[in-house]
Amino acid sequence: MHIHMLLLHQNCIVQNKKNKAVAYWLLAGVIMIIIQTLLGGVTRLTGSGLSITKWNPLFGILPPLNTKQWNEAFEGYKQIGQFKYMNSAYTLDDFKSIFFWEWFHRVWARMLGVVFAIGFVYFLVKKYFDRNMIKPFIILFLLGGLQGLIGWVMVASGLNDEHLYVDHIKLALHFVSAMILACYTLWFALQLLVPAEKRFTDKRLHSYTLIITLLLFIQLTYGAFMAGLKAAMTAPTWPTINGMWLPDGLMSRSLVSDKIEVHFIHRGLAYILLTLLIIWFIAAGRSILKNMSSLLTTTRWWPFVLVMVQITLGIITVLCAPMIVLGKFGTFEILAELHQLVAMFLLMSLVVNLYVVRRK
Numbered sequence: 001m002h003i004h005m006l007l008l009h010q011n012c013i014v015q016n017k018k019n020k021a022v023a024y025w026l027l028a029g030v031i032m033i034i035i036q037t038l039l040g041g042v043t044r045l046t047g048s049g050l051s052i053t054k055w056n057p058l059f060g061i062l063p064p065l066n067t068k069q070w071n072e073a074f075e076g077y078k079q080i081g082q083f084k085y086m087n088s089a090y091t092l093d094d095f096k097s098i099f100f101w102e103w104f105h106r107v108w109a110r111m112l113g114v115v116f117a118i119g120f121v122y123f124l125v126k127k128y129f130d131r132n133m134i135k136p137f138i139i140l141f142l143l144g145g146l147q148g149l150i151g152w153v154m155v156a157s158g159l160n161d162e163h164l165y166v167d168h169i170k171l172a173l174h175f176v177s178a179m180i181l182a183c184y185t186l187w188f189a190l191q192l193l194v195p196a197e198k199r200f201t202d203k204r205l206h207s208y209t210l211i212i213t214l215l216l217f218i219q220l221t222y223g224a225f226m227a228g229l230k231a232a233m234t235a236p237t238w239p240t241i242n243g244m245w246l247p248d249g250l251m252s253r254s255l256v257s258d259k260i261e262v263h264f265i266h267r268g269l270a271y272i273l274l275t276l277l278i279i280w281f282i283a284a285g286r287s288i289l290k291n292m293s294s295l296l297t298t299t300r301w302w303p304f305v306l307v308m309v310q311i312t313l314g315i316i317t318v319l320c321a322p323m324i325v326l327g328k329f330g331t332f333e334i335l336a337e338l339h340q341l342v343a344m345f346l347l348m349s350l351v352v353n354l355y356v357v358r359r360k
Contacts (some may be wrong), residue, residue, distance in 0.1 A: 018128040019192040025119045026189035032112045033182040034344050037175065039105045041340050044227060045333040047326065048101035049166055050082050053159055055152045061110055063103050073099065081161045109148060116144065136188045143181045150174050168228025169256065175224040176217065179344065183351050190355045199358050200291040205283055206359040212276050212303075213350045219273060220343060222266040227336070231259040231266075236321035241267070270311050277307045287357070295356050302349035310346055313339040 043049050053076035064070040074095045077083050083090065120137070123129055129137075154174045157167035226232060235241040247260050255261050284300035317335040324332050 018123075018126075022123055022128055022133070023189040023192035025123070026185050026192070029112065029116060030182050030185050030189070030348070032108070032115060033178060033185065034341070036105070036108050036112060037178050037182075037344060038337060038341060039101070039108055040175070040178075041227075041337050042329070042333075043101045043105045044171070045336060046098060046101050046329055047082075047087075048098040048105075049155060050080060050158045051077055051095065051099045051102045052106070052155075053077060053080065055155070061107055063099070070096070080159050082158065082164050084161065086164050109151070113144065116141075136184075136191075140181075140185060140188065143177075143184060147174075147177050147181055150177050165228065165230075168225055171228040172221045172224035176221055179217070179220060179347060182344070183347065186348055186351050187355060190352065194295075194355065198295045199356055200287075200296070201360060202287045202291065202357050203359055205280075205287050206354065206357045208280055208283060209350060209354045209357060212273065212280060213347070213354060215269070215273060215276070216347055216350060219266070219269040220347065222262060222269060223340070223343060225256060225262045226266050229257070229259050229262060231263045232318055232321040232332075232336075233324060234259040235263050236318055238315050238319055267314075270314060274307055274311055277303050280304075284353070284357075296353070299349070299353050299356055303346060303353065306342055306346040306349055310339065310342045313342055 052073070064073050070092060074092055077095060087094070150170070151174050154166050154170040157163065157170050158165055235247075237243065241247050241260070241264060247264055250264065251261070253261050255265065281300060281304040284296060288296050288300070313335060317332065317339050320332045320335055323330060
């Protein structure tokens with residue numbers, strides 16, 4: 001009996017080490033997804049997103065290698081409205097500068113797929129996986145493939161004579177699907193990394209955390225609408241919107257396509273999230289006293305601090321909107337990228353807390 005218990009204990013130690021290795025690999029994937037999303041932001045801010053007019057999943061990793069191929073790629077760009085009505089003065093060198101960011105964005109996506117594929121094969125051969133991991137991995141790879149498909153559908157929405165940019169709703173879908181992929185990967189890693197004894201049950205706090213997380217997803221969607229519609233420039237003022245607390249004709253226009261409506265909703269959701277997270281922070285503190293959770297003592301600070309930073313960045317970014325210069329990556333663009341980065345960190349911090357505080 002003693003020998004059997006000893007063997008069982010040793011097997012648990014070995015499996016825990018294997019689980020940690022897989023979890024760290026998944027966390028590396030989360031970091032790569034965040035970088036990929038930031039590269040998508042750079043691509044959008046530099047106006048590079050429509051520079052590659054063909055989708056070549058297998059051989060698209062290679063950029064044009066000679067003058068003939070560069071001219072062919074440039075000719076493809078010349079056929080769309082963005083070139084005809086906005087960038088008609090572009091030379092081949094100008095085209096190369098915007099081509100780089102879209103190409104790098106796609107190459108990083110392929111690198112992400114390679115990292116996952118190599119890691120999966122390695123851990124499979126080494127027998128690090130158990131049966132419980134099969135279903136999450138299937139979902140993970142399906143979400144990754146879907147993300148690539150949505151990306152191309154988004155790009156294709158701008159490859160015509162009618163639009164200067166990609167459709168903002170499809171842009172939002174692309175961004176939100178990337179966040180779902182990152183959250184699912186993070187959740188999978190947490191299942192392997194965080195021992196059950198470090199979690200605790202608080203049904204009310206769990207539900208509250210879930211509601212805030214879902215509301216944040218709506219806010220992220222409106223953030224993507226703001227980016228796609230270039231809506232920051234419509235109201236580069238704070239705390240009012242162009243001198244008004246409530247814009248004229250509020251709620252009489254499209255809630256997803258009108259720039260002022262989108263701008264107002266995005267700001268309003270930020271204030272609501274700030275209020276809810278302050279209340280959540282206090283509620284989490286009370287829960288700690290009841291459950292004596294050392295992990296929540298640390299993790300509850302993350303959303304609280306990040307939402308403060310996020311709102312501050314949002315205000316500064318809006319105020320800097322008049323500094324936008326098409327084709328230039330300056331102060332506004334840097335702030336916009338930081339705003340997006342902190343938003344992703346805020347989402348990840350809420351996912352961690354949602355995992356730590358289980359429902360049952």
